[in-house]
Amino acid sequence: MIVAIIRSGGIMLAGSEKKTVGEFLLDRLMEEGITEIFGIPGDYNFSLLDTIERYDGIRFINGRNELNAGYSADGYARVKGMAALITTFGVGEMSACNAVAGAYSENVPIIHIVGSPKSAEQKGKKLLHHTLMDGNYDVFRKVYEQISGYTAIVTPENAEMEIPRAIRIARETKKPVYIMVAIDLVPKQIISHKLPEPGPEKTNEHALKAALRHIQEMLGNSRQTAALVDMAVLRHNLSESVQALVEQYHIPAASLMQGKSGFDETHPQYIGMYGGAFGSDEVRTIIEEADCIIAAGLLQSDMNLSKYTAKLDPLKMIIIQPDSVQVGQAQYMNIKAEDLLKELRSIEYRQEELFTVSFPYEELQGEPGEPIAASSYYPRFQKMLREDDIVVVETGTFTYGMSQVRLPHGADYIGQGGWQSIGYAAPAAFGASMAAPDRRVVLFTGDGSLQLTFQEISSMLENGCKPIIFVLNNKGYTIEKILNVQTDEQKYNQIPVWQYTKLPDLFNVEAFTAEVRTNSDLETAIMKAGEECAERLCLIELLVEDPMDAPEYLNRLRSFLEEQKQQAEK
Numbered sequence: 001m002i003v004a005i006i007r008s009g010g011i012m013l014a015g016s017e018k019k020t021v022g023e024f025l026l027d028r029l030m031e032e033g034i035t036e037i038f039g040i041p042g043d044y045n046f047s048l049l050d051t052i053e054r055y056d057g058i059r060f061i062n063g064r065n066e067l068n069a070g071y072s073a074d075g076y077a078r079v080k081g082m083a084a085l086i087t088t089f090g091v092g093e094m095s096a097c098n099a100v101a102g103a104y105s106e107n108v109p110i111i112h113i114v115g116s117p118k119s120a121e122q123k124g125k126k127l128l129h130h131t132l133m134d135g136n137y138d139v140f141r142k143v144y145e146q147i148s149g150y151t152a153i154v155t156p157e158n159a160e161m162e163i164p165r166a167i168r169i170a171r172e173t174k175k176p177v178y179i180m181v182a183i184d185l186v187p188k189q190i191i192s193h194k195l196p197e198p199g200p201e202k203t204n205e206h207a208l209k210a211a212l213r214h215i216q217e218m219l220g221n222s223r224q225t226a227a228l229v230d231m232a233v234l235r236h237n238l239s240e241s242v243q244a245l246v247e248q249y250h251i252p253a254a255s256l257m258q259g260k261s262g263f264d265e266t267h268p269q270y271i272g273m274y275g276g277a278f279g280s281d282e283v284r285t286i287i288e289e290a291d292c293i294i295a296a297g298l299l300q301s302d303m304n305l306s307k308y309t310a311k312l313d314p315l316k317m318i319i320i321q322p323d324s325v326q327v328g329q330a331q332y333m334n335i336k337a338e339d340l341l342k343e344l345r346s347i348e349y350r351q352e353e354l355f356t357v358s359f360p361y362e363e364l365q366g367e368p369g370e371p372i373a374a375s376s377y378y379p380r381f382q383k384m385l386r387e388d389d390i391v392v393v394e395t396g397t398f399t400y401g402m403s404q405v406r407l408p409h410g411a412d413y414i415g416q417g418g419w420q421s422i423g424y425a426a427p428a429a430f431g432a433s434m435a436a437p438d439r440r441v442v443l444f445t446g447d448g449s450l451q452l453t454f455q456e457i458s459s460m461l462e463n464g465c466k467p468i469i470f471v472l473n474n475k476g477y478t479i480e481k482i483l484n485v486q487t488d489e490q491k492y493n494q495i496p497v498w499q500y501t502k503l504p505d506l507f508n509v510e511a512f513t514a515e516v517r518t519n520s521d522l523e524t525a526i527m528k529a530g531e532e533c534a535e536r537l538c539l540i541e542l543l544v545e546d547p548m549d550a551p552e553y554l555n556r557l558r559s560f561l562e563e564q565k566q567q568a569e570k
Contacts, residue, residue: 021159022051022186025179026058028163029111032082032171036061036434037113038069040095042088044130045115047186049086061434061463064455066092068427070099072456073110075428078414079390079435081237082109082170089116089180090130093140100176101147102419106258107235109170112148112178114140119155119182141180149175156188164197172200174235201323204334211325211332212343215318218327219349222292225251228274230259230304231417232297232337236322239263241341242296250351251294254283256304257403258417259297261391265407271357273403276306278556280404282357288312295319296337303417307560360404360552368520372542374401374551376519381470382406384526386440390414390432394425394445396479398472401551402444423452426469430456433465440533441467448477448495454503460537461509468529469539471500475547482554485561500541511537517545 019027029037038061041049052060063069066087077083085100087093093114103110116137117128125135132139141151150169152162166177219225227246233239239262246253246269253263254274263270272283287293288311295312298319302308319326324333325340364383366376378401385391388410393402395416407413414432416424429443450471460467477493484490504511512532514525522542529538550558 018189018192020051020187020189021154021156021181022048023055024159024190025113025154025163025181026051026055028167029084030057032167033080034058034082034084034111036076037084037086038063038073038076038431039086040066040069040088040092042092042115042130044089044117044183045086045092045113047183048113048115048181051186060086061459063427063459066095067099068453068456068459070096070103070110070112071424071427071453072431072434072459074099074103074106074108074424075392075414075431076435077103077108077110077431078234078428079412079432082111082167083431083435084111084113086113086115088130089114090132090140092130093144097143097147098421100144102416102421102424103176104147104149105419106416107174107231108176109174110176111167111170112144112176114178114180115186116180116182118184120184122182141178144178147176148178149173151178152180154179154181155185157191159190160193161195168197201334201336203336203339207332208335208339208343211327211335211340212347214327214330214332215325215344216347218292218316218318219347222290224290224353225249225292225294225349225351226287226290227251227253227263228256228259228287228293228295228298229253229262230256230295230297231262231299232322233259233262234297236297236337238296238337238341241338243267245294245341245344248345249349250354252286252355254287256298257399258299258301258304260403260415260417261407261411261413262297264409265411266409269354271355272359272406274310275403275553276311277309277560278306278553280357280360282355286355286357291316293317296341297321299418301418303420307557309560359406361406366519368523369518371517371545372519372522373544373546373549377522377542378402378405378551380519380522380526381444384530385411385442387411388439390436390439390441392425392429392432392441392443394443394449395420395422396446396449396472396477397474397482397550397554398444398446399479400553400557404551404553422446422449424449426450426453427456427459429467429469430460430463430465433460433467434463437465441465443467443469445469445471446478447471447473447475447498447500450500451495451498457503457537457539458507461504461507461511466533466535466537468533469537471539471541472544473500473541474544474549478547478550479554481548482550482558483561485558485565501539504537504539509537511539513539513541515541515543517543
């Protein structure tokens with residue numbers, strides 16, 4: 001008798017031909033919605049790539065190097081929820097280390113698959129290429145233990161256990177995981193154990209009830225409550241639940257830098273970005289003077305807390321994390337955020353007054369013939385963005401300026417607020433484009449950052465991606481010049497002069513390009529790119545006159561650093 005076993009990825013017939021290790025791995029990835037795998041070929045991962053070529057439903061996306069492929073997987077995962085990356089043993093996986101470490105820091109689940117030498121050669125401690133020539137084949141996995149949520153060496157005997165376990169850990173913890181498999185074991189049939197996967201952990205009902213009583217007491221004493229939305233809201237898909245609670249309580253909501261786009265920025269209760277002493281004074285007053293702050297997914301990093309100038313009284317805070325909640329000084333563990341947010345709606349609380357705030361880039365600045373500057377191009381960026389855009393922002397001055405741009409409904413925002421590895425955004429934009437080919441991707445990057453990873457423009461063109469790319473040419477690492485108040489005219493923050501609009505020519509593909517120097521130039525280029533992006537990639541180079549030109553947030557940060565320097569010199 002043939003028994004059909006239903007799985008989320010399809011139907012497997014009992015008694016039918018067993019899956020190979022490679023096929024089983026791809027089946028599990030496809031169940032997670034992964035249809036592309038990024039990476040670079042290497043002679044130890046050939047059997048993995050050959051399996052993909054024969055597999056229906058997943059394709060291999062060849063990057064220009066492993067670091068960029070890792071960044072692309074990161075961008076893909078932020079759009080689709082999870083991504084996969086394939087590298088070869090040693091040289092390949094070490095090249096990808098920075099990207100995977102960034103994913104760990106930023107809570108982005110990537111399944112990192114490493115093809116390793118033949119199992120017999122590893123057991124025999126053969127001195128092979130791509131190794132440290134010491135016969136140690138576990139050294140790189142141990143490196144990855146520090147930057148992965150889980151590591152596994154997969155064999156036919158344990159594949160049915162280890163592969164689902166690794167993927168489940170990535171899904172639940174939102175961390176990258178590491179799977180190594182020898183090249184000769186990929187085509188081997190798995191040995192089935194038919195072990196059930198453990199179900200998701202459940203909320204501790206006693207802890208939940210105690211937390212709710214405490215929260216109800218705090219809200220009962222609050223005349224003015226506000227909400228903060230941060231990174232875990234994005235990673236754990238809590239945006240709708242948080243927004244529903246904010247609407248019911250009728251309270252203002254602000255985002256933090258690393259949680260941007262976690263709350264609909266067109267919503268009437270959205271008041272903007274909270275940035276401590278450097279952000280909006282109106283937002284700072286509302287948040288810091290609140291009697292109670294509901295902080296969803298709060299990450300208390302130096303970036304989010306604006307060099308720790310943020311004044312958030314922990315005794316007034318309800319900090320909701322994916323698996324716990326802190327109410328004042330009390331910590332309640334083993335509480336799922338989705339369960340808590342649902343139960344919070346049973347508490348009767350409603351704030352009558354809503355605050356009216358001004359947003360920094362609502363009005364256009366600068367006359368048409370005037371040179372472009374931060375004060376004039378950010379309002380024009382805000383005006384050009386459309387619903388459901390994917391906005392990818394590079395580390396640098398753009399990070400701070402774009403954080404203040406009010407996003408349209410449905411827009412997603414991608415940026416490395418914590419790890420801040422320069423060069424991240426271009427490959428991440430490529431990954432986002434592959435994850436959502438029907439959505440418009442708009443990339444904001446700097447001249448210095450693009451010089452690190454510009455190769456992925458070739459990958460975009462090769463794969464038919466059509467992002468709009470803005471390159472801010474401010475003659476070097478302006479962000480570093482602003483942050484370094486100790487010296488002036490640092491030579492190490494200068495970079496070679498490139499003609500960025502010529503990059504598509506280098507890759508022998510036609511694209512729309514424009515150089516802009518004035519506000520009218522920018523408006524014309526934006527209008528043209530809006531028309532052209534349906535057919536081809538668009539690249540707009542912003543040539544600014546003042547290499548120290550920066551958004552107001554950064555100007556305030558610079559003043560703060562200068563004051564700190566003066567105090568230290570007294």
